[in-house]
Amino acid sequence: MIKVVAIVGPTAVGKSALGLKLAKKLNGEIISGDSMQIYRNLDIGTAKDSPEELIKVPHHLVNICDADQRYTVKDFQSRAKTIITNLSAKNKLPLVVGGTGFYLSSLINNLNLGGKKDDNEYRQELVELENSGQIDKLQAILKDEDPLAFQQIDLENSRRLIRAIEVMRSTGKSITEQNNGQKWADFYLVGLTDERPKLYQRINDRVDKMVQMGLLDEAKYVYDNRDNLPQAKNGIGYKELFPYFEGKASLESCLEEIKKNSRHFAKRQFTYFRNQMDVDWYNISDDKNYQIDIESNILKFLGGKDD
Incomplete structure (x- = not known):
């Protein structure tokens, strides 16, 4: 089965730096799990790796869209799965770095996210509410149609609200319960945290x-x-x-x-990963050798030998 390592945790904890180091040592390539780093010309606010770092280690799903294009979790899921499959075929280690819990969950659990992103007859209605700043109406729709998702997703993120509504309408199941039961890859989740x-x-x-x-x-x-x-x-x-x-x-x-x-946001990220996913956590302050421990555990996960 395809082996994938994902580095998760709150913002600013050092995920990108660890991803670069591991990619160099373990013959890996980085797949960004961030919903904003895909956009060109939005570099500083999205905390992209530097141009030099992007060259030293191959990066995927970075700078692939113009800023006026819409990018959904379904886009991420589809592209990331293709990239991971291709990297694995080349004996490269796919390293998914950063991103939101929901993006990663869609990938790990192979979530059924409904049909094509533009084939829902209600999409324009929802997008118009988003563009006019009526997030309260999106929240009300979700609460009425999918109370379970209303309790679990980030209610301040209009894109998450729209996607949750669309999935419920197109599949009849809550987005929080979507899992087709087919494990397509084996994931090892490395979680970084700090005091x-x-x-x-x-x-x-x-x-x-x-x-x-x-x-x-x-x-x-x-x-x-x-x-x-x-x-x-x-x-x-x-x-x-x-x-x-x-x-x-x-x-x-x-x-x-x-x-x-x-x-x-960092607090929400940590809470989601801690409660919703099976993550192997490393406290970067408590464990001075955490990077060595992470590399050793990844090698075990990959079936290699620990030096």
Whole structure:
């Protein structure tokens, strides 16, 4: 069976750095599980690896779409499965790095996500609600049609709401229960975590570094083109700066909002992976040899020998 390693955990914990190191040592290639890194010209706010890093290790599902294109979990699932299958055939280790719990769950569990992304007669209705900022109406629809998903998915993410509604309407089953029972690949999930104060400081430092790298210019591009960028305009790191561009808030307060939302997102990520998936967790502060331990356990998973 195809073997896949996935590196998960809260934002800013060091997943990308670990993925690069493992890819080099274990003859692997990286598949981004991030829903925003697929977009060209959105580099800083999405925390992409540097151009040099993207060259040193082959990356997949990075810079493959223009920012005005819609990208769904179904797109990710389909493309990632094809890439993983092709890499495995070449005796390369597929390393899925980062992303949301739902994206990874769709891949691991081979979720039935309904028909083609554009064949649902209700899609336009839902997209119009999203574009007009009526997320409360999307939430109400989901609560009425799929109470189970309403309790489990991120209710502030309009794309997740739309997909959950579509899946229920097209399959008659909750998106949280979708699993066709066919295991198509064997996954080993490496989870990175850290003590909360240290993690939060890492998040704050990352935001400050993003500003130094030019986050404001990138966010201004998103703001100026927000009517044509339905996904980017809702991304953490961009949307919080809109009040600054409109002269309604100070830069300092907007940056604090980015840090706060990033911390909340990190907490949600950790909670999801801890409760919904079988993850082998490594605390990067408690275990000074965590990278050695991870590599050893991956080799065991792959059937190799531990040196």
